[in-house]
Amino acid sequence: MIVRNPKFQLLRELQAANRLLGCQATPTDAAIHRTRLHIKKARAVLRLLTQSQGTTRYKKVQHALQGANRILRRSRDYTVARDTLAALARRTMHMKPAVQAIEQSWRRHGDPLYAPLTPRDCRQARIELGRAAKFVRGGFSKQYRAEELFVALTRTYRDAHKAYRHAARTHSKRMWHECRKQSKCLYYQLVITEVSRGLPGTLRQAHLLESTLGRQRDLALLAREIRRRTVDTSAGASGVLLYLCNRCKRLQRRVDRYAATLYRTKPSAFAKRMRGQARAAAAHRHPPTTADG
Numbered sequence: 001m002i003v004r005n006p007k008f009q010l011l012r013e014l015q016a017a018n019r020l021l022g023c024q025a026t027p028t029d030a031a032i033h034r035t036r037l038h039i040k041k042a043r044a045v046l047r048l049l050t051q052s053q054g055t056t057r058y059k060k061v062q063h064a065l066q067g068a069n070r071i072l073r074r075s076r077d078y079t080v081a082r083d084t085l086a087a088l089a090r091r092t093m094h095m096k097p098a099v100q101a102i103e104q105s106w107r108r109h110g111d112p113l114y115a116p117l118t119p120r121d122c123r124q125a126r127i128e129l130g131r132a133a134k135f136v137r138g139g140f141s142k143q144y145r146a147e148e149l150f151v152a153l154t155r156t157y158r159d160a161h162k163a164y165r166h167a168a169r170t171h172s173k174r175m176w177h178e179c180r181k182q183s184k185c186l187y188y189q190l191v192i193t194e195v196s197r198g199l200p201g202t203l204r205q206a207h208l209l210e211s212t213l214g215r216q217r218d219l220a221l222l223a224r225e226i227r228r229r230t231v232d233t234s235a236g237a238s239g240v241l242l243y244l245c246n247r248c249k250r251l252q253r254r255v256d257r258y259a260a261t262l263y264r265t266k267p268s269a270f271a272k273r274m275r276g277q278a279r280a281a282a283a284h285r286h287p288p289t290t291a292d293g
Contacts, residue, residue, distance in 0.1 A: 006045055006049050007049070010045045010046060011136055011137070013042035013045065014042055014136070021126050021129070025119045026117060026119060026122065027117060029083075032075065032076060032079075033076070035125075036069060036072055040185075042132070044192070045189075047152055047185060048149055049148075049152075050152060057139045060135045061135045064132035065128070067125075068126075071125045071128070072121075077221060078225070080218055081224075084222045085103065088243075095243060097236060098239050101237070102236070102237055106229055109229070153186075153189055153193070153271075153274060154271040156186045156189055157267050158267040160179060160182030160186050160263065161266075163182050164263045167179050176213060177213075180209075180213035184206075184210040186206050195274055198277025198280065202270075208254075212251055212254050213255055215251060219248050219251070220248060222244060223245070226240060226241060227241070
């Protein structure tokens with residue numbers, strides 16, 4: 001069922017993240033972003049191994065990955081807000097004067113709360129990644145069963161399904177964020193397993209949902225930074241905030257559509273369909289042979 005051994009896949013993601021942070025004393029924004037992607041993929045693989053490796057080992061690796069991600073996230077929000085603002089000026093020319101006024105206000109007054117990633121932070125993040133790799137090498141076995149992976153995938157789908165139902169009922173931003181995290185984890189797990197070959201629609205909808213929720217979060221983060229950091233209040237800033245609010249509402253309609261399509265199937269039916277696709281793929285790879293009469 002798995003394309004590669006899960007333990008090997010997990011170590012590969014950890015090593016790739018460590019290499020990106022070790023290339024230079026102060027990593028670039030792009031390197032930090034790619035490092036966080038590798039950490040998220042590693043956490044998705046880790047959740048596939050919960051059953052086979054035990055809760056204690058799982059928690060040790062999970063705690064180390066959370067520590068590394070927490071360090072890298074400190075400087076990420078400002079970068080996302082700055083890049084989203086620049087993209088807004090490129091895509092909507094009528095907003096360009098207001099965007100330039102906001103950027104000038106940010107440069108003029110600075111931001112005492114923004115702290116870029118320091119070499120010390122980088123070293124600490126690499127230590128956490130090294131700890132996670134050490135736990136995996138020393139405590140994780142290479143043995144795994146396909147049934148355990150089916151159970152882990154079903155659990156991820158169930159958690160995402162539950163978060164979606166709660167978010168759709170309460171319109172809670174926190175629950176939509178949880179739905180995005182679970183959907184991203186589901187997407188990564190489907191990508192690294194052969195299940196995705198039999199469920200291309202599920203894979204596509206999971207990617208559309210998590211990426212749309214990601215764009216919505218970037219816009220909401222920019223709006224928060226404008227309210228917090230723009231000292232020179234002007235009609236231009238108000239216009240940008242109104243545009244961001246309307247854009248988030250349009251994205252929410254897409255989110256509702258994608259999520260309703262992805263999670264219209266109950267977790268039990270998803271598990272049944274997944275097992276059926278896996279059996280069909282196995283039968284295709286090893287067709288039954290008949291003796292010649």
